[in-house]
Amino acid sequence: MQKTQFFFIYKIMAFIEHVDLTKRVYEELKKMILEGELKPGEKILQEKIAKQLGISRTPLLKALQMLEYELLVECIPRRGMYVKKLTTREIIDVFYAREVLEGLAARLSAQKISDDQIAQLRGLFEPFLQNTNNISFEAYEKADRRFHIMILKISDSTVLNRLEMIGNVLLIAYQASLVRPPSETLSEHIAIIDAISTRNGDLAERLCRDHISKSRAKLAKEIEIQQSKE
Amino acid sequence: MQKTQFFFIYKIMAFIEHVDLTKRVYEELKKMILEGELKPGEKILQEKIAKQLGISRTPLLKALQMLEYELLVECIPRRGMYVKKLTTREIIDVFYAREVLEGLAARLSAQKISDDQIAQLRGLFEPFLQNTNNISFEAYEKADRRFHIMILKISDSTVLNRLEMIGNVLLIAYQASLVRPPSETLSEHIAIIDAISTRNGDLAERLCRDHISKSRAKLAKEIEIQQSKE
DNA sequence: CTTTTAAATTTTGAATGCAAAAAACACAAT
DNA sequence: ATTGTGTTTTTTGCATTCAAAATTTAAAAG
Known part of the structure; x- marks a missing residue:
C-alpha cells in the first residue's frame, strides 16, 4: 500500500x-x-x-x-x-479591533467572493427588506451575527478566522443590549454587501469600518448610561 | 488580620x-x-x-x-x-492583519502617548540618524521590532496586546530576509513617530498602514523570487 | 458578637500511569 | 527492489494521584 x-x-x-x-x-x-x-x-x-x-x-x-x-x-x-466578566474597556477594545479587522475582511472579500456567496449574504437580510418597520429583533440579531462571521469566512484569511473572540463579543454585546436597532444598521449592511459584490474593496472596507465605528460609539454611550444608573 | x-x-x-x-x-x-x-x-x-x-x-x-x-x-x-512551518499564505495573512491592527495602534497611541514614551520611540532610531548610509542591520532590526511592539504597548489596547503572533511573525520575516532595507523604512518610522507625537491619529494610522502595506508588498515579491529559484 | 488562631477540607498545579493509536522495524512475498 | 504483513516500540490522549496552596470551618480569645 x-x-x-x-x-x-x-x-x-x-x-x-x-x-x-x-x-x-x-x-x-x-x-x-x-x-x-x-x-x-x-x-x-x-x-x-x-x-x-x-x-x-x-x-x-x-x-x-x-x-x-x-x-x-x-x-x-x-x-x-x-x-470571564468582560470589563467595559475590554468590550470597547474588541470593537476597536473589529472596526479595522472586519474592514480588512470586507476589502479582501470583495476580491474573492463568489456569486454563490454573494447570494448567501443577500439572503441573510432578504426577510427584512419588505416589512422594514415590523422586524423580528431576534431573527435580525441572528442574521446580523451571521453576516459578520460570514464576511470573515469569505475573506479567507487564516488569521482573521482564528479570532473567535470577535463573534463571542458581538454576541455578548447583543445580550447586553448594547447594539443599534435594525432601522439603523439594515441599510448599512446592504450597502456593504453592494460594495463587496461590485468588487469595490476600498468602499467595502470604508463602509464596514464606519458601520462598526458607529456601533462602537453606540456601545460606549450605552455603557455610560447603564453605569450612571447604578 | x-x-x-x-x-x-x-x-x-x-x-x-x-x-x-x-x-x-x-x-x-x-x-x-x-x-x-x-x-x-x-x-x-x-x-x-x-x-x-x-x-x-x-x-x-x-x-x-x-x-x-x-x-x-x-x-x-x-x-x-x-x-510550525508557516506557509507563505499565512505570513502574508499576518501582514494584512498587521497593516490594519498596527494602524489602529498608531491611531490610539496618538491619543494616549506620554512625553516619556515619545522620547523612548525617538530614542530607538536616534543612533541611525547620523550615519544614514552606514547602518548596522542587526541593530536596526532590533530597533525596528521594538518600535512595532512598543506602539502596540502604547496603544494600551487589551486586545492588541494579546496578539503575540504579530511580533513573532515580524521576527520570522526578518530571519527569512523578507523585509525592506533601513534606507526605505527609517524615514517612514520617523514620520509615524512625528504624527503620533503631534497627536495626529488619522495621519499616524495612515502612515503606519502604508508602511506595513509596502512591507507586505516587498514580502510577497521576495517570496515569489525565492520560490521561483527552487 | 467580633476578631484571631488553629484545624479540616477543598482545589490547584504538576507528576505519574495506562490503554489505544501510530510509527518503526523485521521479514516474507512478489 | 518494492510491496505487503505481522510484531515491537514509541507516542498520544486521557485518567489518576499527590503535595502544596487556598479556602472553609471550627474553636478560642478578646
Missing part, C-alpha cells in the same frame, strides 16, 4: 472517530457560557464540571485554556478558572 | 514565587523555536523535551498550546506537536 493511500485512510479515520474529548468539552462549555448556564464572574468548579460531563480534569483544562483565548474564561493563577 | 492585609500578602507571595512551571517552559520553548534550536517542521518529542527541561509533559503541553495561538507550534491530532 502506498503512502498516499495511507494518508487518505487516516483522513477518513479522523473524520469517523470524532471522539476528541477536548473538542467536545470545548463546544459544551462554550455553549454553557454563551447561553448563561455559567454566569460571568462565576468560578468554574473543575471537579464538578468534569464529573458533570463525565470526563477528567485533563481535557477540561485544555478546553478552558482555549476559551481563555476567546475571552470567555479567565485564569487566575493558584485561584482557579472563572467565567 | 484583615482581608485587605491578606490581599497584599498574597500579592507579595505571587511576586516572590515566580515558580510557574508552565510560564518558565513557555519562555524556554519560545526561545528555542525563535532561535532556531527547534526547526520549523520538526516534531516536538514531548518526553525528550520534558526530560531536557526537567519537568513532566503536563506543563509542557500547556506551554505548547499557548505557542499554538502564537503561530509557533502546530498540533496535528493523534500525530503530535510540530514546530
Whole structure:
C-alpha cells in the first residue's frame, strides 16, 4: 500500500472517530457560557464540571485554556478558572479591533467572493427588506451575527478566522443590549454587501469600518448610561 | 488580620514565587523555536523535551498550546506537536492583519502617548540618524521590532496586546530576509513617530498602514523570487 | 458578637500511569 | 527492489494521584 493511500485512510479515520474529548468539552462549555448556564464572574468548579460531563480534569483544562483565548474564561493563577466578566474597556477594545479587522475582511472579500456567496449574504437580510418597520429583533440579531462571521469566512484569511473572540463579543454585546436597532444598521449592511459584490474593496472596507465605528460609539454611550444608573 | 492585609500578602507571595512551571517552559520553548534550536517542521518529542527541561509533559503541553495561538507550534491530532512551518499564505495573512491592527495602534497611541514614551520611540532610531548610509542591520532590526511592539504597548489596547503572533511573525520575516532595507523604512518610522507625537491619529494610522502595506508588498515579491529559484 | 488562631477540607498545579493509536522495524512475498 | 504483513516500540490522549496552596470551618480569645 502506498503512502498516499495511507494518508487518505487516516483522513477518513479522523473524520469517523470524532471522539476528541477536548473538542467536545470545548463546544459544551462554550455553549454553557454563551447561553448563561455559567454566569460571568462565576468560578468554574473543575471537579464538578468534569464529573458533570463525565470526563477528567485533563481535557477540561485544555478546553478552558482555549476559551481563555476567546475571552470567555479567565485564569487566575493558584485561584482557579472563572467565567470571564468582560470589563467595559475590554468590550470597547474588541470593537476597536473589529472596526479595522472586519474592514480588512470586507476589502479582501470583495476580491474573492463568489456569486454563490454573494447570494448567501443577500439572503441573510432578504426577510427584512419588505416589512422594514415590523422586524423580528431576534431573527435580525441572528442574521446580523451571521453576516459578520460570514464576511470573515469569505475573506479567507487564516488569521482573521482564528479570532473567535470577535463573534463571542458581538454576541455578548447583543445580550447586553448594547447594539443599534435594525432601522439603523439594515441599510448599512446592504450597502456593504453592494460594495463587496461590485468588487469595490476600498468602499467595502470604508463602509464596514464606519458601520462598526458607529456601533462602537453606540456601545460606549450605552455603557455610560447603564453605569450612571447604578 | 484583615482581608485587605491578606490581599497584599498574597500579592507579595505571587511576586516572590515566580515558580510557574508552565510560564518558565513557555519562555524556554519560545526561545528555542525563535532561535532556531527547534526547526520549523520538526516534531516536538514531548518526553525528550520534558526530560531536557526537567519537568513532566503536563506543563509542557500547556506551554505548547499557548505557542499554538502564537503561530509557533502546530498540533496535528493523534500525530503530535510540530514546530510550525508557516506557509507563505499565512505570513502574508499576518501582514494584512498587521497593516490594519498596527494602524489602529498608531491611531490610539496618538491619543494616549506620554512625553516619556515619545522620547523612548525617538530614542530607538536616534543612533541611525547620523550615519544614514552606514547602518548596522542587526541593530536596526532590533530597533525596528521594538518600535512595532512598543506602539502596540502604547496603544494600551487589551486586545492588541494579546496578539503575540504579530511580533513573532515580524521576527520570522526578518530571519527569512523578507523585509525592506533601513534606507526605505527609517524615514517612514520617523514620520509615524512625528504624527503620533503631534497627536495626529488619522495621519499616524495612515502612515503606519502604508508602511506595513509596502512591507507586505516587498514580502510577497521576495517570496515569489525565492520560490521561483527552487 | 467580633476578631484571631488553629484545624479540616477543598482545589490547584504538576507528576505519574495506562490503554489505544501510530510509527518503526523485521521479514516474507512478489 | 518494492510491496505487503505481522510484531515491537514509541507516542498520544486521557485518567489518576499527590503535595502544596487556598479556602472553609471550627474553636478560642478578646
